[in-house]
Amino acid sequence: MEHTVNYLGLIPLFPLIGALVLGILHMCTCTKSPLSEKLYGILACIGPLLSFVLALVVFFQLKSMPADSRFLTHDAFTWFSVGDLNITMGFLADPLSSLMLLFVTLIGSLIHIYSVGYMAGDENFGKFFSYMNLFLGSMLILVLGSGPVVMFVGWEGVGLCSYLLISFYSKDTANVLAGNKAFIVNRIGDLGFVLGMSFLFWAIGSGGFDYLSLRENAHLLTPGIGLVVCLLLFVGACGKSAQIPLFVWLPDAMAGPTPVSALIHAATMVTAGVYMVARFSFIYAHVPLAGSIVAWTGILTALLAAIFAMFQRDIKKILAYSTVSQLGYMFAGVGVAAYSAGIFHVFTHAFFKALLFLGAGAVIYALHHEQDVWKMGGLKEKMPKTYWTMLIGALALAGCPPFSGFFSKDEILFSTLATGHTGIWAVGVAVAGMTAYYSFRMIFLVFHGPPRNKEGFDHAKDAPAVMTIPLIILAVGALFAGFLNLPSLFGGGLNVSKWLAPSLIDHHPHVGISVELLAIGASVVAFAIGITMAYKKFGQGAVEPKYSGFAEFCYNKFYIDELYHNILVRPYKGFGSIIWKSLEPNVTDIHVKIASWLYQKAGTAFKVFQVGYVRVYAIYMVIGLSIMSLLLSQSLN
Amino acid sequence: MFAEWLFTGFSILSVLGAIGLVVFRHPMNGAMSLVITLISLAGLYALLSAKLIFAIQLIVYAGAIMSLILFIIMFLNVQNEDLPEEKDRFLYMIGGGVVLAPVFFFLKRVVQSLPGTESTIVGNGFGGVKEVGLVLFRDWLLPFEIVSILLLVALVGAVVIAGKRRMGK
Amino acid sequence: MIQDYLILSIILFCIGIIGVVSRRNVLVIFMSIELMLNAANLAFIAFSRFHQSMDGHVLAMMVMAVAAAEAALALAVVILLHKHKSKLDTNVFSLLKG
Numbered sequence: 001m002e003h004t005v006n007y008l009g010l011i012p013l014f015p016l017i018g019a020l021v022l023g024i025l026h027m028c029t030c031t032k033s034p035l036s037e038k039l040y041g042i043l044a045c046i047g048p049l050l051s052f053v054l055a056l057v058v059f060f061q062l063k064s065m066p067a068d069s070r071f072l073t074h075d076a077f078t079w080f081s082v083g084d085l086n087i088t089m090g091f092l093a094d095p096l097s098s099l100m101l102l103f104v105t106l107i108g109s110l111i112h113i114y115s116v117g118y119m120a121g122d123e124n125f126g127k128f129f130s131y132m133n134l135f136l137g138s139m140l141i142l143v144l145g146s147g148p149v150v151m152f153v154g155w156e157g158v159g160l161c162s163y164l165l166i167s168f169y170s171k172d173t174a175n176v177l178a179g180n181k182a183f184i185v186n187r188i189g190d191l192g193f194v195l196g197m198s199f200l201f202w203a204i205g206s207g208g209f210d211y212l213s214l215r216e217n218a219h220l221l222t223p224g225i226g227l228v229v230c231l232l233l234f235v236g237a238c239g240k241s242a243q244i245p246l247f248v249w250l251p252d253a254m255a256g257p258t259p260v261s262a263l264i265h266a267a268t269m270v271t272a273g274v275y276m277v278a279r280f281s282f283i284y285a286h287v288p289l290a291g292s293i294v295a296w297t298g299i300l301t302a303l304l305a306a307i308f309a310m311f312q313r314d315i316k317k318i319l320a321y322s323t324v325s326q327l328g329y330m331f332a333g334v335g336v337a338a339y340s341a342g343i344f345h346v347f348t349h350a351f352f353k354a355l356l357f358l359g360a361g362a363v364i365y366a367l368h369h370e371q372d373v374w375k376m377g378g379l380k381e382k383m384p385k386t387y388w389t390m391l392i393g394a395l396a397l398a399g400c401p402p403f404s405g406f407f408s409k410d411e412i413l414f415s416t417l418a419t420g421h422t423g424i425w426a427v428g429v430a431v432a433g434m435t436a437y438y439s440f441r442m443i444f445l446v447f448h449g450p451p452r453n454k455e456g457f458d459h460a461k462d463a464p465a466v467m468t469i470p471l472i473i474l475a476v477g478a479l480f481a482g483f484l485n486l487p488s489l490f491g492g493g494l495n496v497s498k499w500l501a502p503s504l505i506d507h508h509p510h511v512g513i514s515v516e517l518l519a520i521g522a523s524v525v526a527f528a529i530g531i532t533m534a535y536k537k538f539g540q541g542a543v544e545p546k547y548s549g550f551a552e553f554c555y556n557k558f559y560i561d562e563l564y565h566n567i568l569v570r571p572y573k574g575f576g577s578i579i580w581k582s583l584e585p586n587v588t589d590i591h592v593k594i595a596s597w598l599y600q601k602a603g604t605a606f607k608v609f610q611v612g613y614v615r616v617y618a619i620y621m622v623i624g625l626s627i628m629s630l631l632l633s634q635s636l637n
Numbered sequence: 638m639f640a641e642w643l644f645t646g647f648s649i650l651s652v653l654g655a656i657g658l659v660v661f662r663h664p665m666n667g668a669m670s671l672v673i674t675l676i677s678l679a680g681l682y683a684l685l686s687a688k689l690i691f692a693i694q695l696i697v698y699a700g701a702i703m704s705l706i707l708f709i710i711m712f713l714n715v716q717n718e719d720l721p722e723e724k725d726r727f728l729y730m731i732g733g734g735v736v737l738a739p740v741f742f743f744l745k746r747v748v749q750s751l752p753g754t755e756s757t758i759v760g761n762g763f764g765g766v767k768e769v770g771l772v773l774f775r776d777w778l779l780p781f782e783i784v785s786i787l788l789l790v791a792l793v794g795a796v797v798i799a800g801k802r803r804m805g806k
Numbered sequence: 807m808i809q810d811y812l813i814l815s816i817i818l819f820c821i822g823i824i825g826v827v828s829r830r831n832v833l834v835i836f837m838s839i840e841l842m843l844n845a846a847n848l849a850f851i852a853f854s855r856f857h858q859s860m861d862g863h864v865l866a867m868m869v870m871a872v873a874a875a876e877a878a879l880a881l882a883v884v885i886l887l888h889k890h891k892s893k894l895d896t897n898v899f900s901l902l903k904g
Contacts, residue, residue: 612903615835615896619827626736629743636746648814655818655841659825664833664894671837674818678844681811685855690866694847697870702840702877709881710833713888721830721895729828737820748812759858772860773867784871791875799882 005061008074008091011054011101011144012154016137018047019130026126037125041116044129048112048136052105058093059102070095070502071212073146084206090146092211096343096503099496100143100275103350107267108136110470114358115259117466118365128168132263135161139268143275147210148197151276155193155240158269159186165264166256178252185249189239196232199225200283211279218282226283230290233280234297241273242324243301243331248561250324254316258361261316266323266357267350274330274346278339278504285337285505295335295416299424299431302328304558306434310441311547311555314371315360318442322397323353325431329412332424337507338415340497344485345408347496351477352396352405358471359390362463363446367456373442374544378451382460385468387447389475394443396478398436399527404482406523411485414519418509429522436530444538487516644684650677659730662720664710668703675699687764811852818845832887832894836880843873 022043029035062070071094079087093101112132119128138157145151160183167179201209203225204217221229237243242250253265264270277284277294284291302325309321326349333342364371366383380387396405409432417425451457462468485496497506547555609620650673657670679694762768773781818841825838847866854862884894891898 612900613897614902615827615830622733622823622827623736626739629740633739633743633746636743644810648810651814652817652821655821655825658834658837658841659821659829664831664837667834667837671841674841675844678848681814681848682851685811685851687851687855687863687866690847690851690863693867693870697874698840698844702874705877705881706833706837709884713885713894715833715894721893721897723830726828726830730824733824733827734820737823741816741820744816745813748809748816751809751812757858759855763858764855764863768860769863769867773864776861777864777868780868784868788871788875791878795878795882798879799885 003069003071003073005072005074005093007054008058008072008093008144009076011051011058011091011105012137012140014050014054014137015047015133015140018044019134019137022126022130022133026124026130030124030126034123035126037116037120040126040129044133045109045112045116047133048105048109051136051140052102052109055098055101055105059098062093062095062098067502073212075146079149085201085209087147087149087209089150090210091144091150092146093144094503095499095501096275096278097143099343099347099500101140103347104136104139104143104268107350107354107474108139108263110473111259111263111267111354111358114262114361114467114470115257117464118259118361119257124168128165128257131161131164131168132259135165135264135269139272142272146212147214148200149209151279152193152197155236155272156190158264158272159183159190159240162186162253162264162269165260166253168256168260172255175255178249178255182249182253185246186239189236189246192232192235192239194236196229196236199229199232203229215282218286221283221286223287226287227290230280230284230287231293233276234290234294237273237276237331238297239273240276241270241327241331243273243297243328244304247301247305247324248564251317251320251557254314254320258316258357258364261320262354262357262361265320266353270323270327271330271346271350274327274334274342277331277334278343281334281337281339281504281506284334285507288337291335291337292421293335295332295421295424298328298331298333298335299416299427300328301325302332302431303427303434306431306438307554308557309438310434311551313374313544315363315373315376315442315446316357316371318373318438319353319356319360322356322435322438325435326353326397329409329428329431332416332428333412336416336419336421336424337505338412338419339504340500340506341408341411341415343500343504344496345412348396348404348408348478348481351474351481352393352403355389355393355471355474355478356397358467358474359386359393362386362467362471365463365467366460367453368459370453370456373445375453375456376446376451377449377453378447378457379460380447382457383447383462385462385471389468389471390447391443392475392478394439397439398531399432399523400436400531401524402482404478404480406527407482407485407487410520410523411487413523414487414516415509417519418511418515419507425519429526432523433526433530436527437534440531440534441538444534445542449538449540449542640684643680647677647680647684650674651681662723663717664715664720665707668707668710671706672699672703675703685764686759689764689766689769808852808856812849815845815849815852818842818848830896832884832896835896836877836884840873840877843869 022040025035025040025043058072062072071092073090073092075088075090077089079089081087112129115128115132119125122128135158138154138161140154142151142154142158145154163179163183166182167176169175200214203222204214204220207213207217239246250265250270254261256264284294305321305324305328309318309325312318312321326345330342330345330349333339333345363376363379363383363386366379366386367376370376392403396403399406399409401407413425413428413432416428485494487494500506545551553559654670654672654674654677658667658674661667661670675694675698679691679699682694683691822838822842822845825841826835829835829838847869850862850866850869852862854860854866887899888894
């Protein structure tokens, strides 16, 4: 068939092979004679770059196909087959996954190149790139999977790599605990995902459990089951994409190296939840209630995270909460059935958030691992390339026209307003203002004003080229990516939405131009207010304030981590301790103990016969002979 | 008639000798009782027309082996104080008798269920040297040779076990 | 008939076992074993007489040869034991007792 190609499987395979090779090389040589970092660097970047080339090939091949049958499949092998459930390891490239492919491989390759510079001198250099390649391979399996089960394979893989990379600096226990937290919270989400998948299979899975078949059979879903499936799948998305109530792992995940934060916790892994909801748009579109729940959860998360971001002092935590907030926007978009708007925001967010993280990494690198913004300042002259690229990123994040973030965020806000979710729209506009405030708070505190730490400031300089060139490339993307989806108001053709249309069941409301102008106007006004307030408070250099009252409450993130710890973690640990101390020794171990006690007693009892005299053993033989003859004389009867 | 009296006499003698062997405290007394048993057994062999075995029993068993045993007893110079205190040997004997009673009765039953054969008259040559030799060197040649090796091994073993310690040990 | 000889053989054998089981003197034990061997010999000869075959005689000779060899070796061991502890009590040699 014209739809079957064989090279789709290679796209995740190249990074996975790279991970294997790098892992073996590292394990065999790290203690005795470490290999050169250049070798590791080249080996590590080959896989992602090859995948990017193949992603371009896929894109152009899809472009050349007619719009109504625009997909490519590749069924690699049958994984298992039980009853009605036939799972093949298959890959599906349709417009949605090809778009995800493009930016995942591009940003992945750029971050790999950046990491060669950032991680220089680390003793576990090879291990880092092995994990990064493994992550990229898993993410590509997730994106390219032809069905929910294959996606789940990738889902678990990226969760694992997130854990491995967060606890990369494993000598410090706090990092390992952060990794544990990420994995465990993720796992809670995964339970929802598996349950959702099971319900889906039970309801409509007998005709084949891959996306194309499910899409055909989606009309067979009853509304009740549909709601249950949508909500359970969304629980999985909450875990992976850090929405309420499972967002607590993302700020802690900043304990990992900065390229990890950029790749995993900004651009790719956390967007997997949004991708999943968009993928299952054929189910979500039939259950508007689920969409509303998704949208409200998303926008409330956006609000909460934006409030936290306004008070943080660690530069990476500001960006982490910003990521949670932007993810909330994406879920608000897909929740109101504007799936292409949500995916477009994923696309632009990947560029500017990765840019901001990599820039923050450059700043941290220059200041020798100082991450507190109240100890930075005035770096504008010392690190110009970093400053200008981060400024572009911040403007995109804040939603300043004509940067990419403005167009994507505006598309989402317009969709919420146009479908009648005015409450969501109002909160969204407020969050846009807060976004502008905290992103420029960060820029002003780091780069403007007098330096707060003299000696750090003196040694600071721009990062080496291997780190700044990816920054520049990403800045170009952050600047111009918006123009790919210009709405017709500005003369564009909504190209991305048109491209994505065959994969999604979008809901394009037909409203007048006035609504669109209102949405755009509100966004611009919110941006202006936010940046002005940030300038007034921080533009001319500010000192660290003492928080009290509500501000202190926000600074401590509403004490949510402590709440979870006391309500969930401590009782659970107490329960485990009870089982360990009293249940196990008395209930489960008792049988083993009784058996061993019986053996000992029996052995002691039989010890009586083991006298040391051979004559006594001869007597035993005679007794045996006597018994035998008794038995034989019985049988003689 | 006469044969039956002989049989009864020899049997009683052998049983008395066996009981004496088990009951007497000093091994010398026991050895003497065993000699009585062996000689009466030789008589029984003769009653069974086993001429060669009768002779060999007297020469080898009652002659060589028992004199060896007596020699060792006298060599070891067994005094009364060397002998173990066997106060409860009668208890053990009675216990042993009780335990062995089933064995005895079982074997008696087996034996009595054999078809009762009248003692047929055997020819002159039965049990003589020539007959035994013919069977020995025709049908039983291999065991014969192996037994000779066995005797050699026993000889060497006895020398090694009881011999003098080597110089310098 | 043959049963009488066999019953006599059984009696002698049982007396021999009783001797092994109940006495502690090494030499008496050894002589009881010789008694048992003789009982077996008697059984062989009796069967051979009543089956008109020479095999029993030959086997009895083999048994006697083995008994002789065994006597030599056992007495050598008895001499060694007596050299060690100058006692003839089997209960004294209790190295197997753990």
